[in-house]
Amino acid sequence: MPTFVYMTRCDGCGHCVDICPSDIMHIDKTYRRAYNIEPSMCWECYSCVKACPQHAIDVRGYADFAPLGHSVRVHRDEEKGTIAWRIKFRNGTEKNFLSPITTKPWGTAIPKLADVPGPSREMRDSQLLYGEPKDIRLDDGGLHTLQSAGLKLKKGVYY
Amino acid sequence: MAHKTIVEDGIDVLVVGAGLGGTGAAWEARFWGKDKKIVIAEKANIDRSGAVAQGLYAINCYMGTRWGENKPEDHVRYARIDLMGMVREDLLFDMARHVDSTVHQFEEWGLPIMKDPKTGRYLREGRWQIMIHGESYKPIVAEAAKKSADKVFNRICVTHLLMDDGKKNRVAGAVGFNVRTGDYHVFKAKTVICGAGGASNIFKPRSVGEGSGRTWYAPWSSASAYGLMIDAGAKMTQMENRIVLARFKDGYGPVGAYFLHLKTYTQNCLGEEYESKWFPALQQMVGKEYLDPEASHLTHRPIPTCLRNHCIISEVNAGRGPIHMVTMRAFQDPHLEEVGWENFLGMTIGQAVLWASTDVDPKNENPELTTSEPYVMGSHATGSGAWCSGPEDVSPPEYFWGYNRMTTIEGLFGAGDAVGGTPHAFSSGSFTEGRLAAKAACKYIDDGKAEGIVVSDGQINRRKKEIYKPLEHYKTYRNAIVAGDVNPHYINPKQGLDRLQKLMDEYCGGVTVNYMTNEKLLNIGLKKLAIMEEDLEKLAAEDNHELLRAWELKHRHRAAECVTQHTLFRKETRWPGYYYRGDAMKVDDANWHVLTVSRRDPESGEYTMEKAPCYHLVAEGE
Numbered sequence: 001m002p003t004f005v006y007m008t009r010c011d012g013c014g015h016c017v018d019i020c021p022s023d024i025m026h027i028d029k030t031y032r033r034a035y036n037i038e039p040s041m042c043w044e045c046y047s048c049v050k051a052c053p054q055h056a057i058d059v060r061g062y063a064d065f066a067p068l069g070h071s072v073r074v075h076r077d078e079e080k081g082t083i084a085w086r087i088k089f090r091n092g093t094e095k096n097f098l099s100p101i102t103t104k105p106w107g108t109a110i111p112k113l114a115d116v117p118g119p120s121r122e123m124r125d126s127q128l129l130y131g132e133p134k135d136i137r138l139d140d141g142g143l144h145t146l147q148s149a150g151l152k153l154k155k156g157v158y159y
Numbered sequence: 160m161a162h163k164t165i166v167e168d169g170i171d172v173l174v175v176g177a178g179l180g181g182t183g184a185a186w187e188a189r190f191w192g193k194d195k196k197i198v199i200a201e202k203a204n205i206d207r208s209g210a211v212a213q214g215l216y217a218i219n220c221y222m223g224t225r226w227g228e229n230k231p232e233d234h235v236r237y238a239r240i241d242l243m244g245m246v247r248e249d250l251l252f253d254m255a256r257h258v259d260s261t262v263h264q265f266e267e268w269g270l271p272i273m274k275d276p277k278t279g280r281y282l283r284e285g286r287w288q289i290m291i292h293g294e295s296y297k298p299i300v301a302e303a304a305k306k307s308a309d310k311v312f313n314r315i316c317v318t319h320l321l322m323d324d325g326k327k328n329r330v331a332g333a334v335g336f337n338v339r340t341g342d343y344h345v346f347k348a349k350t351v352i353c354g355a356g357g358a359s360n361i362f363k364p365r366s367v368g369e370g371s372g373r374t375w376y377a378p379w380s381s382a383s384a385y386g387l388m389i390d391a392g393a394k395m396t397q398m399e400n401r402i403v404l405a406r407f408k409d410g411y412g413p414v415g416a417y418f419l420h421l422k423t424y425t426q427n428c429l430g431e432e433y434e435s436k437w438f439p440a441l442q443q444m445v446g447k448e449y450l451d452p453e454a455s456h457l458t459h460r461p462i463p464t465c466l467r468n469h470c471i472i473s474e475v476n477a478g479r480g481p482i483h484m485v486t487m488r489a490f491q492d493p494h495l496e497e498v499g500w501e502n503f504l505g506m507t508i509g510q511a512v513l514w515a516s517t518d519v520d521p522k523n524e525n526p527e528l529t530t531s532e533p534y535v536m537g538s539h540a541t542g543s544g545a546w547c548s549g550p551e552d553v554s555p556p557e558y559f560w561g562y563n564r565m566t567t568i569e570g571l572f573g574a575g576d577a578v579g580g581t582p583h584a585f586s587s588g589s590f591t592e593g594r595l596a597a598k599a600a601c602k603y604i605d606d607g608k609a610e611g612i613v614v615s616d617g618q619i620n621r622r623k624k625e626i627y628k629p630l631e632h633y634k635t636y637r638n639a640i641v642a643g644d645v646n647p648h649y650i651n652p653k654q655g656l657d658r659l660q661k662l663m664d665e666y667c668g669g670v671t672v673n674y675m676t677n678e679k680l681l682n683i684g685l686k687k688l689a690i691m692e693e694d695l696e697k698l699a700a701e702d703n704h705e706l707l708r709a710w711e712l713k714h715r716h717r718a719a720e721c722v723t724q725h726t727l728f729r730k731e732t733r734w735p736g737y738y739y740r741g742d743a744m745k746v747d748d749a750n751w752h753v754l755t756v757s758r759r760d761p762e763s764g765e766y767t768m769e770k771a772p773c774y775h776l777v778a779e780g781e
Contacts, residue, residue, distance in 0.1 A: 002372070002509075021203040021212045022372075022379045023314075023338055023704055037704065040653075042372045043379075044509035045213035061516040062370030062509075065409045070516035072508060076294070083294045085504050087511055091518045097501055101295035104269030110303045113189040124602070127253075127552055129594050130190040135260035137225045144224075144231050144256040146553055146776075151232055153249065153555055153774040154781075156752065 002042045002059050003049065005034050009056030016048035016057055025057075050076040050083075078106060162336070162627060164619075166345045167310070171195035172600050173348035174308070174593075175317050175333055176202065176383065178209020179586045180538075180575025181354025182304035183261070183593025184600075188352075189307035191601035197308045200315040200333065200346060202355075202707075203379065205301045209356060210377050211586055215293040216505035217284050217416060218272075219585035221262050222255055226280050231255035234287065235776050238583045241463045243449055243733050243746065245397060245754060246542055247580025248776045249549035249558050253595065254581055254588045261591045262289070268299050285419035287583070290498075294505050300590065314338045317383065318626050318710045320351060320391040320571065325613035328392065329569040332614065334622045338707045343623050349609035350570045350600040354593055357536030357543065357576035358382035360656065361719045362401075363664035363671065364532045366409070373509055375404050375411040375531045379711075382535065384544070384577040386714025389721050392761045394546035394567040396579035396754050396771070398718075399725035401533040402541035403468050403674060403737050407484065408527040412510025414484065416502045421489040425471075425528060427479040434462075437470040444735055445746045464540040468530055468736030472673065482528045486521035496522060532670045533738065535722055537576040538589050541737070543722075544579030546756050546771070547572075550595075555774055562603050564596040567758070570609055572596040580754060629700035629709040636699065649699035652708035655691070659716055662687050667723050668738035677742040681727040688720050721766075725755055728768040 003025070005016075010033040016025040017034060024038040025048050034057070036042060049057045061070060069090040076083045081102045087095045113130065126143075133143050146152060172188045174181045177199050188197045201208055222229040234255040235248050266272050271292040273282040281289040305311055317335035324331075332348040359376040366373045389395060406414055417423045427433045435452065442450045450466055471482050490496045499521060503511040513519075519526050537544035545566040549558045564572045574596045575589035584592060603609060629652075636648035644651055650658075663669055666684030668676035676684075695713055700706040731747040732740045753770040760767070 002369070002512075019204050019207050021208050021377065023203065023707055026704070039369050040371045041378050041708075043213070043377055044373065044512060045207075045377075046508050047207040047212055059508075059512060061512045062366065062373050062409075064367050064370035066370075066513055066516040068516070070512065072512045072515055074508075083504075085511075087500070087515050089515045089518050089520070093518075093520060095500060097497065097504060099292045099294060099501055099505070100271045101292065102269040102299065103271050106269075107302065109267060109269045110299075110306055112306050113186070114193060114307070116190070118193050119191060124191070127550055129257055129260060129598060130187055131264065132257070132260050135263050136257070137259070138263060139225065141224075144252075146252075149230065149232055150779045151252075151776050152779060153553070154777045155555065155772050155774050 002039055002044045002062055003036045003057055004060060006056045006058065007033065009054045010034055011054055013053065015051045015053060019047050019051045021045065021047060046074055049074055076101065163342045164345065164623065165342050166347065167198060168347045169196055170198045170332065170346055170348035171350065171604055172197045172597065173332060173346050173351045174199045175351055175353050175387070176355035177205045177301070177304055178354060178356060178575060179211055179300065179589040180577065180593040181352065182300040183590035184352040184354055184574050184597040185304035185308045187594035188597035188601060191598045195601060195604065198346060198348070199304065199308050199311045200317050200335065201311065201313050202316050204313045205304065205311055206298050209297065210380060211297045212377065213508060214505045215291070215296050215586055216502045217288045217290050218262055218587045219288045219415070220258050220583060220588040221281065221287065221289045222259050223281065224259055229286065232776055234583070237287070237461065239775065241461060241540055242400070242542060242582050243445065243463055243465070244752060245400065245733065245773065246582060247549065247558065247754070248774060249554040250547065250578065250581045252553055252776060253550045253563070254584055254591050257595065258587050258591045261587050261594065265299070268303060270296060270299050284416050288415060288419060290420070292505065296586070312344065315344050316707050316710055317355070317387065319622050320387050321347065321614055321618065322391060323612045324615040324618060325611060329612065330391070330571040331612045334619065334626070336626055336706065338703050341703045343626065345619055347614055349604050349612065350572065352572045352574055352593065352596045352600055353384055353387060353577045354574045355383035355387060355577060356380035357384060357534065358715060358718045359534055361535060361659060361663050361715045361722070362532045362669040363660035365529070365670055373409070373411065375406060376534045376536065381711035382715045382718035385535070385718035385721060388545050388566060388571070388577065389717050389759050390761060391568055391571065392758065393571065394756050394758045395721055396544065396546045396756050398535065398543045398721045398757065399729050399755060400541050400543050400734060401535045401722060401737055402539055403533050404531040405468055405471055405528055406531055407510055408529040410507065410510030410513035411531060412503050412507045414528070416498060417484060417486065421495050421499060423484050423486050423489050425482050425484055427474050428481060429479060433474040433479065434467065434470045437473050441466060441469055441735065444732065444744060446748065449746065465734040465736035471528065471530055472736060476673065483525040484528050485525050487523065487525055490522035533668070533674070535718060537578055537581060538584040540582055542580045542582035544577050545573045547578050557772055558774070563599040564592060565599060565603070570603060572600050629698045629706055632697060633699035633701055646699070649697045650694055651699055652705055652712045655695065655698060655712045658691060659712065659719060662691070663719050667726060674738045675741050676726065676738065677740055678727060681723055684723050685720070688716065688723060691716060721757060721759065724757055724766045724768065729755055
């Protein structure tokens with residue numbers, strides 16, 4: 001397909017339409033449910049699968065090389081900050097994996113740069129970026145320059 | 160067909176494309192431009208867009224200067240040898256000296272970075288790679304970008320850059336359309352940071368039919384970075400340096416963690432090590448400077464990525480395929496097995512789907528490897544992109560025109576795949592390039608360089624007509640036939656893409672010709688591309704979604720043309736394993752130890768090619 005939508009689970013909420021990077025999840029006008037309009041441009045990225053609140057979207061491997069009878073299911077839990085995978089092989093073997101997706105609650109750890117003190121004139125004229133030089137080495141060391149590293153650019157030399 | 164026109168005026172920094180490069184630009188721009196209007200125009204949804212949409216299991220560019228692991232110049236030397244000498248070392252040094260600060264920010268923002276329990280340092284996968292749980296990498300950096308931007312426009316396909324009507328060669332914004340509503344969007348901006356994507360799908364993929372979306376690089380990376388910049392007249396560099404990837408067969412699952420962390424290795428169908436036996440002949444082609452396995456062993460200088468591809472390709476051609484990755488030993492360790500699987504789940508789920516569907520458990524069976532179709536991009540083990548200015552404290556005069564990462568068009572900056580000569584930037588380096596471009600863009604505005612920009616209604620209306628032409632064309636001619644897609648008056652975007660891929664594959668060195676081309680083939684390719692451009696005027700789009708595909712195709716076509724011009728210009732085989740010039744099989748350092756630079760005249764469509772000097776970073780006294 002590669003993604004497909006179960007008729008009885010989809011409620012047409014459009015979360016998949018909103019998130020698909022390839023613009024291929026659309027709402028069918030007759031059934032008012034989502035479906036993949038262009039399987040040959042699907043990357044099996046699972047963005048829509050993870051976004052679906054009804055777990056209505058699944059993936060069937062690409063027909064040109066993937067036989068039927070397998071599944072790779074996913075549950076992404078933003079509150080717990082985890083993602084859980086269940087892989088079922090064609091022969092019945094099952095593997096389960098659980099990974100963290102973030103170490104901080106969403107929406108809390110990233111500062112608004114509009115609220116932090118602005119750069120000094122000196123910083124503007126230097127090669128430093130926001131948070132530097134401290135953010136580079138997390139100590140008082142400065143930014144690397146050609147001089148500090150004892151380097152120069154030599155034209156047309158190969159070695 | 161009436162399409163509403165929506166104008167966003169007074170923008171200071173317009174970020175086109177918000178993958179890792181664009182998000183970095185939007186984030187950093189707010190710090191240097193507290194009072195500036197920062198706007199993002201993104202083709203998909205910024206939360207899951209770009210190459211990192213599905214996640215990433217490793218950050219492939221981290222120096223570790225805090226622990227004394229590497230210095231920026233070490234990374235420059237590594238990228239230089241991997242790209243057979245051809246890189247912009249000023250840009251690389253600049254990226255490398257800032258990239259750690261980006262990664263440290265990511266960790267602060269909540270990106271789970273794995274730690275080595277013994278040392279407390281980030282867990283290394285290889286010398287430059289650290290391991291992460293990166294399923295939500297993109298949503299995390301998107302949150303940072305959203306916090307900095309004034310407005311985020313999702314689902315805008317940017318088709319053209321706007322140019323200043325008052326001053327030649329200065330950017331003035333961008334135009335495009337909303338793929339949901341169909342509205343025409345005009346962004347008038349003092350500066351534009353192009354963070355759009357490189358090119359997948361310009362060469363015929365190995366996959367066919369339904370599976371043709373299973374490319375290594377995202378199918379939505381439609382060469383827009385190049386299409387937009389080339390059309391506007393920006394100089395491009397190293398566009399011949401397309402990349403071919405050695406990956407797990409069919410799924411294109413990553414091999415980096417397997418080689419580096421799991422210590423797996425490859426063998427031919429007879430169970431033999433094959434790589435080293437191709438080295439003597441290969442050394443004849445590329446010279447001892449680029450391939451010296453003994454020195455590599457002593458200095459830990461890596462074998463360039465393209466040359467390792469060459470060995471796989473040669474061994475398979477010799478009839479000793481398939482090439483297998485020996486995983487059975489490593490996967491007996493439950494921890495390593497988990498790493499192997501999560502590596503896919505964190506970034507190439509399709510590979511896990513494939514193994515599940517074919518009952519390949521790498522614990523019991525060594526999986527096959529293959530080489531991919533070629534891609535054109537600027538941030539992996541390849542460095543195509545725009546010819547950009549470097550930083551003022553590093554760059555020599557030929558590489559410097561005032562503003563870091565500014566292209567040869569005033570006010571137009573690049574990040575990620577858009578910047579040429581900076582391979583091995585990967586995700587963290589692309590984000591860092593965005594940050595560098597954003598600081599420079601704000602400086603450009605503060606210096607008064609963007610004053611008095613004029614955008615005429617004529618230009619805006621002309622572009623509008625051009626953008627919607629495929630919809631009009633469809634409407635006019637669809638009833639000339641009974642039904643179906645076969646029409647004497649038009650082709651649809653899928654048909655056009657098929658033609659482009661076949662043409663590039665056969666004439667420009669794709670997978671079905673074993674990456675081989677020559678001057679004759681390239682000239683035929685250019686002729687066919689020119690004729691194809693006439694047919695692109697007759698593209699038909701049934702709806703807004705097809706209109707999106709139509710413009711993606713046009714960007715791909717323009718990038719493909721530039722790639723072919725560059726491949727024709729460089730009369731040597733600089734990167735065996737990425738492509739071969741059958742009529743010039745050797746590396747020719749005497750004539751071609753240079754960077755290639757092209758410019759397409761926006762009026763005439765003619766290309767001008769030139770050689771640019773290659774400066775190497777050396778220690779004082781060397």
